[in-house]
Amino acid sequence: MESIRRKVFGIDNGVLLLLAIFAFVFVFPIIDNEYMHNVFVTTAYSTVLISIFSIIRRNNKLLSLMVIISIIANIISIFAQQKIVMLAVFIISAITFIIVAIILIKDIAASKNVDITVVIHAICGYLVIGIIGVLLNTLLLSYNPGAISISDGNDRFSSLIYYSFITLTTIGYGEIIPLSVPARSVSILMGVLGQIYLTVIIAMIVSKYMTGKKQTN
Numbered sequence: 001m002e003s004i005r006r007k008v009f010g011i012d013n014g015v016l017l018l019l020a021i022f023a024f025v026f027v028f029p030i031i032d033n034e035y036m037h038n039v040f041v042t043t044a045y046s047t048v049l050i051s052i053f054s055i056i057r058r059n060n061k062l063l064s065l066m067v068i069i070s071i072i073a074n075i076i077s078i079f080a081q082q083k084i085v086m087l088a089v090f091i092i093s094a095i096t097f098i099i100v101a102i103i104l105i106k107d108i109a110a111s112k113n114v115d116i117t118v119v120i121h122a123i124c125g126y127l128v129i130g131i132i133g134v135l136l137n138t139l140l141l142s143y144n145p146g147a148i149s150i151s152d153g154n155d156r157f158s159s160l161i162y163y164s165f166i167t168l169t170t171i172g173y174g175e176i177i178p179l180s181v182p183a184r185s186v187s188i189l190m191g192v193l194g195q196i197y198l199t200v201i202i203a204m205i206v207s208k209y210m211t212g213k214k215q216t217n
Helices: 013-030 034-055 061-079 083-110 116-143 156-168 181-216
Strands: none
Touching (some): 013 034, 013 116, 013 156, 034 083, 061 083, 083 116, 083 181
């Protein structure tokens, strides 16, 4: 497919998205300095949004528009910390990432052979679902600060990234738990989505790999 095979500056489009997500999920939480922390989270998140352009089909105007709106909203949120603004930012971003996850899954399903590009897109899809969990849990906390048991001494957003991905992988160490009914529903949703994604995508990849191997023989 055009979107899954496209390259940007000679680099596969999926690699750009994967690197951006990796920085946001794994590098951002370890930054302790408050000023650098705020700068980096904004930069890392905006980079993830910008990198989404690399996987967008030329005729997908809806996702292009959503990404642009998300980037603008993210920048506005730096200067406007009102609750309604933050709520709008996370809702728009959540919808954007849901569309991205659907596109990645459709691209994987439409690919004829299994190669490194397909594998990278599969990893990106899984991590994108985790980011959706981060956004949903952030929305819950903006509405109800006691929805999830996060200590006031810890950075809330870093803790939400940790909690969302631990829930997605169904590891669940138990030091952060959902307290409200909506938070528990989101927790169940993320755990189920994570397992369904792995089951379906692995089945797709194995099936395509076996089919390609038979054709080669």
